[in-house]
Amino acid sequence: MTETTRNAPMPGPGAGTLVNGLAADRISVLDRAVQYGDGLFETLAVHAGRPLLWERHMERLRGGCLHLGLDMPEDRVLRAEVDSLCHGRERAVIKIILTRGCSGRGYAPPDAPLPTRVVSAWPWPDYPAYNARLGVAVRWCRTPVSINLALAGIKHLNRLEQVLARAEWGGEFAEGLMRDPDGYVVEGTMSNVFAVTAGVLITPELSRSGVAGVMRAEVMAAARHLGMRCEERWITASELEKMDEIFLTNSIIGLWPVRSLADKCYAVGAVTKTLQWVVREALGLETESHPIA
Amino acid sequence: MTETTRNAPMPGPGAGTLVNGLAADRISVLDRAVQYGDGLFETLAVHAGRPLLWERHMERLRGGCLHLGLDMPEDRVLRAEVDSLCHGRERAVIKIILTRGCSGRGYAPPDAPLPTRVVSAWPWPDYPAYNARLGVAVRWCRTPVSINLALAGIKHLNRLEQVLARAEWGGEFAEGLMRDPDGYVVEGTMSNVFAVTAGVLITPELSRSGVAGVMRAEVMAAARHLGMRCEERWITASELEKMDEIFLTNSIIGLWPVRSLADKCYAVGAVTKTLQWVVREALGLETESHPIA
Numbered sequence: 001m002t003e004t005t006r007n008a009p010m011p012g013p014g015a016g017t018l019v020n021g022l023a024a025d026r027i028s029v030l031d032r033a034v035q036y037g038d039g040l041f042e043t044l045a046v047h048a049g050r051p052l053l054w055e056r057h058m059e060r061l062r063g064g065c066l067h068l069g070l071d072m073p074e075d076r077v078l079r080a081e082v083d084s085l086c087h088g089r090e091r092a093v094i095k096i097i098l099t100r101g102c103s104g105r106g107y108a109p110p111d112a113p114l115p116t117r118v119v120s121a122w123p124w125p126d127y128p129a130y131n132a133r134l135g136v137a138v139r140w141c142r143t144p145v146s147i148n149l150a151l152a153g154i155k156h157l158n159r160l161e162q163v164l165a166r167a168e169w170g171g172e173f174a175e176g177l178m179r180d181p182d183g184y185v186v187e188g189t190m191s192n193v194f195a196v197t198a199g200v201l202i203t204p205e206l207s208r209s210g211v212a213g214v215m216r217a218e219v220m221a222a223a224r225h226l227g228m229r230c231e232e233r234w235i236t237a238s239e240l241e242k243m244d245e246i247f248l249t250n251s252i253i254g255l256w257p258v259r260s261l262a263d264k265c266y267a268v269g270a271v272t273k274t275l276q277w278v279v280r281e282a283l284g285l286e287t288e289s290h291p292i293a
Numbered sequence: 294m295t296e297t298t299r300n301a302p303m304p305g306p307g308a309g310t311l312v313n314g315l316a317a318d319r320i321s322v323l324d325r326a327v328q329y330g331d332g333l334f335e336t337l338a339v340h341a342g343r344p345l346l347w348e349r350h351m352e353r354l355r356g357g358c359l360h361l362g363l364d365m366p367e368d369r370v371l372r373a374e375v376d377s378l379c380h381g382r383e384r385a386v387i388k389i390i391l392t393r394g395c396s397g398r399g400y401a402p403p404d405a406p407l408p409t410r411v412v413s414a415w416p417w418p419d420y421p422a423y424n425a426r427l428g429v430a431v432r433w434c435r436t437p438v439s440i441n442l443a444l445a446g447i448k449h450l451n452r453l454e455q456v457l458a459r460a461e462w463g464g465e466f467a468e469g470l471m472r473d474p475d476g477y478v479v480e481g482t483m484s485n486v487f488a489v490t491a492g493v494l495i496t497p498e499l500s501r502s503g504v505a506g507v508m509r510a511e512v513m514a515a516a517r518h519l520g521m522r523c524e525e526r527w528i529t530a531s532e533l534e535k536m537d538e539i540f541l542t543n544s545i546i547g548l549w550p551v552r553s554l555a556d557k558c559y560a561v562g563a564v565t566k567t568l569q570w571v572v573r574e575a576l577g578l579e580t581e582s583h584p585i586a
Contacts, residue, residue, distance in 0.1 A: 017322055026319035027327060029310055029411050034320060034390065036452035037330030043398075068453070069460060095398060097327065100456075105336075105388060105415050107452065107459035107482055118322050122398050146439030147474050150457050158451035159329035159400065160361070163393075164443050166400035167362060181440050181501075189400055208474075 017120040018081050030102040031116055037157040038109075039099030039116075040064040042214075044082070045251050046092040046121070047284035051082050053251060056214040061098065064154040070100055070115055081119045091124035093252055097157070127174075127253060132276065135259030135268050136174030136248070138188070140237060141165040145178040145186045145209050153212040162189045174256065175248055177240075180209045184234050191250040192216040193258075195235070195243035196271045202243070205232040215249040215279065222278040228271065245269035247276075255279040310413040311374050323395040324409055330450040331402075332392030332409075333357040335507075337375070338544050339385040339414070340577035344375050346544060349507040354391065357447040363393055363408055374412045384417035386545055390450070420467075420546060425569065428552030428561055429467030429541070431481070433530060434458040438471040438479045438502045446505040455482045467549065468541055470533075473502045477527050484543040485509040486551075488528070488536035489564045495536070498525040508542040508572065515571040521564065538562035540569075548572040 017025050032038035042061050044051040051057070058075060065072040082094050097118040103110040143165035151158070165178050166189045175188040185204050187193055192213040194203045201223050206212050223230045240246065246258035246266055255276045257268040310318050325331035335354050337344045344350070351368060358365040375387050390411040396403040436458035444451070458471050459482045468481040478497050480486055485506040487496045494516050499505050516523045533539065539551035539559055548569045550561040 019322065025322055027322055029312065029318055029320055029390070029413065031327070032456075033330075034324070034326045034411070035334075035450070036456055037326075037450055038453060038456050041328075068457070093398065097322070105386065105418075107455045109456060109460050118327070120322065125398075143443045144441060146441040146444075148437060148439040148454065149474070150436045151439075151453060156453055157328070157330055158453045160331060160444060160449055160451045161441065162400045163325075163329050163331050163402060164361070167402050181442070 016085070016122075017118065018085065019118050020116060021077070021081055027116060027118065028102050030104075031099055032101065032103055033097065033099035033116065033157055035103075036107065037159070038068070039097060039157045040068065040070070041098070041155055041157060042096045043251055044094040044096070045283055046086045046089055046094055049086050049089060051086055051094055052283055053214050053218060054079070056217055057096075057251070060155060060212065060214055061096070064156065065098070067154050068100070068156070069109065070098060070113070073098065073115070073117055078117065078119070081117070085119060085121040089121065093122040093124060095120050095122060099157070125252060131174060131256050132254060132280075133268075135257035135266065137172070137260045138246075138248070138258050139169060139173045139176050140262060141168055141176040141178045141189065143168065143178065144181050147180050147182070147208045149208060152208050152210060153206050155211050165189045177237075177261070179237060183236055185237055185240050186210040187213075188248050191248040191253060191256075193240070194219065194247050194249065194275075195240055196245035196269060197243045199229070199271070201228050201230040201271060201275075202235060203230075203232055204235055213250055215251050215254065215282075218282055219249055219255070219275055219279060223275060226274065245272045247272045249279065254283050254285065309378070309415075310411065311378065312411050313409060314370070314374055320409060320411065321395050323397075324392055325394065325396055326390065326392035326409065326450055328396075329400065330452070331361070332390060332450045333361065333363070334391070334448055334450060335389045336544055337387040337389070338576055339379045339382055339387055342379050342382060344379055344387055345576055346507050346511060347372070349510055350389075350544070353448060353505065353507055354389070357449065358391070360447050361393070361449070362402065363391060363406070366391065366408070366410055371410065371412070374410070378412060378414040382414065386415040386417060388413050388415060392450070418545060424467060424549050425547060425573075426561075428550035428559065430465070430553045431539075431541070431551050432462060432466045432469045433555060434461055434469040434471045434482065436461065436471065437474050440473050440475070440501045442501060445501050445503060446499050448504050458482045470530075470554070472530060476529055478530055478533050479503040480506075481541050484541040484546060484549075486533070487512065487540050487542065487568075488533055489538035489562060490536045492522070492564070494521050494523040494564060494568075495528060496523075496525055497528055506543055508544050508547065508575075511575050512542055512548070512568055512572060516568060519567065519571075538565045540565045542572065547576045547578065
C-alpha cells in the first residue's frame with residue numbers, strides 16, 4: 001500500500017478530487033466506468049497553477065467523445081474545475097476521467113446518459129531528473145496490445161493490457177515497449193515511442209492500436225515546424241532496435257531518451273536533444289536559449 | 294434514464310449491493326476498476342433463492358484471478374454475500390465484480406492490493422418468453438472484438454468493444470454477433486454462439502478473443518455427455534450463415550435459437566431443442582421429462 005499512500009490524490013485547500021464539480025472521492029458502483037470501463041481519460045501536467053497543453057488534451061478528449069458517443073463537457077466547465085484544483089500548485093498532475101455515467105445492467109448505452117466527470121489532482125511524480133538527461137533503460141513487454149480499429153488512438157478506460165504489461169517488471173526498467181499480435185511496435189505502457197534513422201523521425205502508426213499521445217502530437221508538430229522529415233509507419237521490434245536514436249514521450253515525463261533496449265545501447269543523439277528542448281519548453285521546464293542555437 | 298430506473302439493483306430487505314460485504318452503493322474513484330477496468334465480473338442466475346451454476350462461475354472467476362494476478366476471495370465469503378442477496382428471491386440476477394482495489398496513479402499494480410468485491414442483485418430481465426421457443430433475430434456487428442492472447446477467454450472489466458457493438462442497433466435485434474479483425478466469428482455481445490452442421494456441434498475457438506461462457510461450458514459438457522460430436526474451431530461469418538442450426542447461450546438467457554441472421558432464416562432444429570432442455574434444467578426452468586425421451 002506504499003504506492004497508494006505516496007500517490008494518493010493531494011490533500012490541500014479544498015478537496016483533491018471533484019466528481020461532477022463537487023468535492024467527493026466516491027462514485028456509484030452503477031457507473032459504467034466501474035461496470036465496463038466505458039469512458040475516457042486525460043492526464044495533464046500542471047505548472048505554476050496552470051494545466052499545460054490544454055487545447056491538445058481537449059482536442060483528444062473531444063475526439064474520444066465523438067468516437068464513443070459521449071457528450072463532451074463544456075470547455076469552460078471542465079477548465080474551471082481543473083483550475084480550481086491547479087490553483088496554488090507549482091507542479092502537479094491533473095487526471096480527468098469522463099464516463100458514460102450510470103445505467104442498468106447490460107451493454108446497451110442508456111438513452112439519455114448523464115456523463116460523470118472525475119477531476120483529481122495528484123503529486124508530481126518523483127522520476128529521477130537524470131532520466132531526461134542520460135536516458136532510460138527500456139525492455140520489451142510480452143503482453144501484446146490489441147488490434148482494434150474501433151478503439152485505436154483514443155485514451156479510453158480499458159487499460160488491462162497496460163496493467164498486465166506493466167506488471168511484467170519492477171523498478172529495473174523505466175518503461176516497457178508493447179507490440180501488436182503481428183509484431184509491430186505500438187507504444188510504451190505509458191508513453192509513445194519515437195526513433196531516428198538517417199535523420200528521419202519515425203513513430204509507429206496508430207490506426208489499429210495504441211493511444212495517440214498529446215506529447216506525441218506536440219513533438220511531431222515541432223519536428224515538422226523545424227523542417228525534419230517525420231513519418232508515422234509500421235515498424236517491427238528488430239527494425240526499431242537498429243535505429244540511431246530512440247526516445248519516449250508523454251505529457252508528464254516530457255521526453256526521455258532511451259539509453260538501452262534489450263541488449264542494445266543508444267547515445268542521446270542530436271535530434272533527440274533538439275526535440276527535448278521543444279518538449280521542455282511545452283512543459284515550462286526550459287526558459288534558456290535553444291541548446292543548439 | 295428509463296433503463297436505469299428499470300434495471301437498477303433491487304431494493305429489498307437489506308441492501309441490493311454489498312461492497313466488501315457491507316451495504317453500499319459507491320466505491321472509491323481510486324479503485325482500479327474505475328481507473329483502468331482492472332478487474333473481473335460474473336453474472337449469475339438466481340432461482341428459488343439460490344445462485345445457479347455456482348461451481349462453474351467460481352471456476353471461471355478463479356481462472357481470471359490467476360490470469361490477472363488477483364487474490365480469489367474465499368468461496369465461503371463470496372457465497373455468504375451472494376446468498377444474503379439471493380435470499381427470498383424467486384428469480385433474480387447476481388452480478389459479482391472483483392477489482393484489484395485502490396492504488397496510486399500508474400498502471401503498476403500495488404505491491405499488496407486489497408481487492409474490492411461488489412456483489413449486487415438485479416431484477417430478472419423481462420426478455421420475451423418466445424425468444425427461447427421461436428428463436429431470435431440476430432445481426433452482424435461492425436465493431437470487431439480484439440485479438441489478445443493475454444485476455445482471451447476471461448470475463449474482465451474491459452468491455453468497451455461490447456458497448457460499442459451493442460450501440461450499433463436498438464431493439465430490432467435480440468443480439469449482434471462479433472468477429473475478430475481477421476473475420477472469424479467470436480461471440481455475441483452478451484452471449485456465446487453455437488452452430489450445428491451435419492449433426493456436429495460447433496462453437497468458435499476462444500484462444501485469441503472472447504469470453505468463455507459458463508453456459509457455453511455447460512452446453513459443451515452436456516453435448517459430449519449425450520454423445521454428440523462437439524468442436525471448438527475457427528469459423529468465418531459466411532461459414533456460420535450456411536449452418537443448419539444456430540443458437541446463443543449465456544447464464545441468464547439460457548439458450549436462444551437463432552431464427553434469422555443477416556438475410557438467412559433458420560428452423561429450431563433437433564440438436565438445439567435437445568440442448569435447450571439441458572440448459573433449462575440447469576436454470577431450474579424445466580422439471581418435466583425429456584422432450585425427446
